[in-house]
Amino acid sequence: MILDWLLPLLLAIALGLMAIGALRRISLWRAGQAAPVNIFAGLMAMPRRYLVDLHHVVARDKYMSNTHVATAGGFVLSLVLIVLVHLFGLHHQILSWALLAATALMFTGALFVFKRRTQPPARLSKGPWMRLPKSLLVFAATFFIITLPAAGILPENFGGWVLAILLTAGIIYGLGEMVFGMTWGGPMKHAFAGALHLAFHRRPERFNGGRSTGLKPVNLATDSLGVAKPADFKWNQLLGFDACVQCGRCEAVCPAFAAGQPLNPKKLIQDMVVGLAGGTDAKYAGSPYPGIDVGQAQGAPGKIITDGLVKADTLWSCTTCRACVEECPMMIEHVDAIVDMRRFLTLEKGETPNKGAEVLENLIATDNPNGFDPQSRMNWAADQNLPAMAEVKEAEVLFWVSDGAFDMRSQRILRAFVKILKAANVNFAVLGDEERDSGDVARRLGDDATFQALAKHNISVLSQYKFKRIVTTDPHAFHVLKNEYGDFGGRYEVLHHTTFINELVKQGKLRLDQFKGSNVTYHDPCYLGRYNGEYDSPRELLKVLGIELKEMERSGFRSRCCGGGGGAPITDIPGERRIADMRMEDAKAVGAEVVAVGCQQCTAMLEGVVEPRPEIKDIAELVSEVLIEEVH
Amino acid sequence: MLPEAVSANLKVAALVSIGQHPKSGRARRADQDARAVEMGIGLCGNKLNLVHAGETGSQEDLEQALRQYLGMGMTSMTVLRQPTGSDALPALVSHFRDHSADIILAGMRAESGEASGMLPYLLADRLGLPLVPAVAEVLSINEREAEVLQALPRGQRRKLKVTVPFIATVDQAAQAPRQIAFGPSRRGSLDLEASVEQQDEEKAAWEESPARKRPKRLNIKKAKTAADRFKAATAKPQGEGGRILKDESDREKAQAILDLLVSEGVIK
Numbered sequence: 001m002i003l004d005w006l007l008p009l010l011l012a013i014a015l016g017l018m019a020i021g022a023l024r025r026i027s028l029w030r031a032g033q034a035a036p037v038n039i040f041a042g043l044m045a046m047p048r049r050y051l052v053d054l055h056h057v058v059a060r061d062k063y064m065s066n067t068h069v070a071t072a073g074g075f076v077l078s079l080v081l082i083v084l085v086h087l088f089g090l091h092h093q094i095l096s097w098a099l100l101a102a103t104a105l106m107f108t109g110a111l112f113v114f115k116r117r118t119q120p121p122a123r124l125s126k127g128p129w130m131r132l133p134k135s136l137l138v139f140a141a142t143f144f145i146i147t148l149p150a151a152g153i154l155p156e157n158f159g160g161w162v163l164a165i166l167l168t169a170g171i172i173y174g175l176g177e178m179v180f181g182m183t184w185g186g187p188m189k190h191a192f193a194g195a196l197h198l199a200f201h202r203r204p205e206r207f208n209g210g211r212s213t214g215l216k217p218v219n220l221a222t223d224s225l226g227v228a229k230p231a232d233f234k235w236n237q238l239l240g241f242d243a244c245v246q247c248g249r250c251e252a253v254c255p256a257f258a259a260g261q262p263l264n265p266k267k268l269i270q271d272m273v274v275g276l277a278g279g280t281d282a283k284y285a286g287s288p289y290p291g292i293d294v295g296q297a298q299g300a301p302g303k304i305i306t307d308g309l310v311k312a313d314t315l316w317s318c319t320t321c322r323a324c325v326e327e328c329p330m331m332i333e334h335v336d337a338i339v340d341m342r343r344f345l346t347l348e349k350g351e352t353p354n355k356g357a358e359v360l361e362n363l364i365a366t367d368n369p370n371g372f373d374p375q376s377r378m379n380w381a382a383d384q385n386l387p388a389m390a391e392v393k394e395a396e397v398l399f400w401v402s403d404g405a406f407d408m409r410s411q412r413i414l415r416a417f418v419k420i421l422k423a424a425n426v427n428f429a430v431l432g433d434e435e436r437d438s439g440d441v442a443r444r445l446g447d448d449a450t451f452q453a454l455a456k457h458n459i460s461v462l463s464q465y466k467f468k469r470i471v472t473t474d475p476h477a478f479h480v481l482k483n484e485y486g487d488f489g490g491r492y493e494v495l496h497h498t499t500f501i502n503e504l505v506k507q508g509k510l511r512l513d514q515f516k517g518s519n520v521t522y523h524d525p526c527y528l529g530r531y532n533g534e535y536d537s538p539r540e541l542l543k544v545l546g547i548e549l550k551e552m553e554r555s556g557f558r559s560r561c562c563g564g565g566g567g568a569p570i571t572d573i574p575g576e577r578r579i580a581d582m583r584m585e586d587a588k589a590v591g592a593e594v595v596a597v598g599c600q601q602c603t604a605m606l607e608g609v610v611e612p613r614p615e616i617k618d619i620a621e622l623v624s625e626v627l628i629e630e631v632h
Numbered sequence: 633m634l635p636e637a638v639s640a641n642l643k644v645a646a647l648v649s650i651g652q653h654p655k656s657g658r659a660r661r662a663d664q665d666a667r668a669v670e671m672g673i674g675l676c677g678n679k680l681n682l683v684h685a686g687e688t689g690s691q692e693d694l695e696q697a698l699r700q701y702l703g704m705g706m707t708s709m710t711v712l713r714q715p716t717g718s719d720a721l722p723a724l725v726s727h728f729r730d731h732s733a734d735i736i737l738a739g740m741r742a743e744s745g746e747a748s749g750m751l752p753y754l755l756a757d758r759l760g761l762p763l764v765p766a767v768a769e770v771l772s773i774n775e776r777e778a779e780v781l782q783a784l785p786r787g788q789r790r791k792l793k794v795t796v797p798f799i800a801t802v803d804q805a806a807q808a809p810r811q812i813a814f815g816p817s818r819r820g821s822l823d824l825e826a827s828v829e830q831q832d833e834e835k836a837a838w839e840e841s842p843a844r845k846r847p848k849r850l851n852i853k854k855a856k857t858a859a860d861r862f863k864a865a866t867a868k869p870q871g872e873g874g875r876i877l878k879d880e881s882d883r884e885k886a887q888a889i890l891d892l893l894v895s896e897g898v899i900k
Binding site for chain 2: 225349366447449
C-alpha cells in the first residue's frame, strides 16, 4: 500500500522541518539579552512544572483543564508512539493498541475543544485558533484509522485507494498543524515555546508553590536603561512571550481593559511576539486595545517599541495589580515586561506622563511624592508621643509609617494602629523624619534610579538600629521592604499590620468587643494578596470582630484592583470608566455597607467614588473602634 | 516651533545655576534656569549651550544638581571653574567675549546665594547687549531681530521687538521645564574650563543667616461679589494720579521725575 512508504517519509519530513523551525525560533529568542539560566536543572524540572504548577492554574477552569489533559496528554503520547510505530516500524501489538488509545483520548479531548469553539467567549482569540479543534480531530482520527491494521483489527489494504488518498490528506494536514506548525508559528507554537518557557522561566522561584513578585533591579551603569527594543528583553522573556496561548484570561481580569483604557495584556504579549519576530499585528484575531484599531502596529527586534509597536499610553495604563500574571496558565510575566518598557521611557526619554515628572522630582528633592517638607514627616503624630528610633536605638517592632503620614485620611489609619499598638503594650518605635518614601511609586513609574537611591538610604538608616521586625500599614511599602530591598542588602522580617494585629489577638493581648453593624465585605489589596499571599489574616481578624464577610465575586487571589497601584493615579490614562467605580459596583453587588480594606491607597481610591456608596474602613480602624482599653 | 532655517544658525546659550529646593534645601536644578533651558531647547534643540560658572567637582550633590540640566536631553555643559566665593560675572563676561552667542537666556534670579537678580543686567552691561526681562515666549526670530512676549503682572503680555544679539531673563510664565531623564543626566559630560578667578570681596564680608519668619500682613478683602473679586484678580491696575508729559521740554520732564523721587523719599 502507498502509505507503507509514504507515511514514514512524511513523518520524517515533518519532524525535520520541525527541527529547522525550532532552530529558527530559538535564534529569534537568542536576539534577547543574556540571562542566567540553569539549562539542565530547568529541563529536568520542566515536566513537574508542567504537570503540577501549570496544571494548577489551568484547573481553575475545570472544563478546560480536563479538556487539555485529554487533548495534550493524548497528543504527546500519540506523537511518541507514532514515531515508534510508523517511523521506526515497531509493529508491536501493545504499542499499536496504546496508540489507538492515545488517539482516541486525544479525539475525545478535541471534541470538547470543538464544542467550546462553537461559541467561544470574547476573551479567546479567533483566526487560526478556530481551526485548531478541527486540526486536532483530523490528526487524531487519521492516525487512529492508520493504526487499525497494525493493531490487527482491520486487514491490510482495507478501504482501497479512496481511503488512502483521504488518509494521506489527513496526515499532511495533521502533521502540518501539529508538528510543522509547532515551531513555525501556528497555534501549536504554544506547546514548544511553552515547554521551554517553563524550563527556563525567569522566576523559577514561582514553581513548587513559591512566590516571586519583586521587580528586578536595573544596572544603572549601562548605556541604555530599560527596554527600548524587543532585543533589549532578556532572551527568556522573549521566550515567555512566545509561549502565549491567547486564552485571554489576562484580558478578562485586567482592570485597565475593563475600564476601557488602551491596555489588553493579551494583545500586549502578542505585540511583543510581533516585535521579536518582526512584522505587523494584522493577523492578530483577539480583542484590541480599547480604542485602538488592530493592524497599525509594526515592530522588529531592533526597532524602538514605542515607535509604532505599542503606544506609551498602553504601558502607562497598567496598575501593576498582577491579576494577569496570577491568571496566566503559561506563567508569563506581563508586569515585568511593562515596567521594563516604562524604565526606558522614564530613565532615557524623560516621558513619564501627566503628574509623573512632578512626583519623581518631588521624590528626588523631598523624599515624598507630594513635595512636603521632609522635616514635617512626624507632624501627624504631634499628640501621640511616639518613641523615635534615633532616641531609643532598639525596639521589638519598627513601625514603618510610610507616606500616609502626609495624608489626612491615612493619618486616621495610622492613629488607629498606634492606639492598638499601645493597647497591646507593644515595644515599638518609628524612624520619624529619618524615614523616606519606600520607592514603590518611583520604581513602578520606571525610575529605578530614584528607587535605588531611596532604598539604599532607607537601608543605611535601618542598619543603625536594632529591631526584630518591621510592621507597616501600607502594603506597597510592605512589599518593597520585604521583597525588593533584598537586592540591595536589606533583609528584614516585614509584616503587614493586619497580620500583626491578628497575631496580637491570638496571643490574647487585645480585648475586643464585637462589631456593631451589618454587611461587611473585604477588598484584598493587590500588594498584600497577590504580591504577598496574605489573604487569611485580614479575614480571621474580621471574624474575631464578629463579622461575617460578604465576599465579592472577585476576591482573594482574584481580587480586582482599586486602580491605585503602579502609579496609575499619577499617570492617569483616560478610559471609559474608572477602575475604582467598578470595584465599588462589586461591593454594592453583595449589598455591602462597609468595605474593609488594608491599604491607604485603596482607601483613597475607593473613597474617591461618589456617594451614595458603602463606607470605607481600614481594618486597623475597625479593630480600634471596638478596642476595650484598660484604664490604668 | 520656529522655522528650521533660522534656528539652525542660531547660537543660543543658557546660564544655569545650582538651585535650592524651598522645602528640603537640597541642591537641584533651579526652576527658572530650567525654564530658560526649556526655552533654549525650543529655539535650537540640543545645540543649546549650557554655561555654569562656579565651583563643582568637589561636592557630589552640587554636581548631581548640574547634571539635572543635562537630563533635559543635553550631551554636554560648559563649566567655568571657580573657587568657592568667586564672582561669577567676570568669568561669564570673558567666556562670552570668546564664544559669542546670539541669545543668552537666564532665570530671573538665583535660588541661593545673593539671588539679587542683577547678574543678567550686569552681564548685559559688560557685553554691551540689550536685555529683555521676564520673557514668556519667543514669537519669531531672524538674523537681525526677534519678537518676544514679555510677561507682566496679572497674566498680561507685552510684545517686544529686540535686536539680535540680546540677553533675556525667563519668567515663571514661560513653559515649564521638561522632565529630567536619568540616563542622559548620568552620561552627559561637564566640560570644565579654567576661568577668571576673582573673589567676590563684597560678599565675603557678609554674614549669612536663615531668614526670620515674618508675620503675614492680613489681606482685607474689599470685594463683596464674585464679579468684584474677578475684577480685582484680573483688571489692569489703574494708575492713580500722575501726569503725562509729552510736549514739555526735557528740563521740565526731568524736573518732574526728580520731584517724584524726592517725594517718594528715594532721593533726599
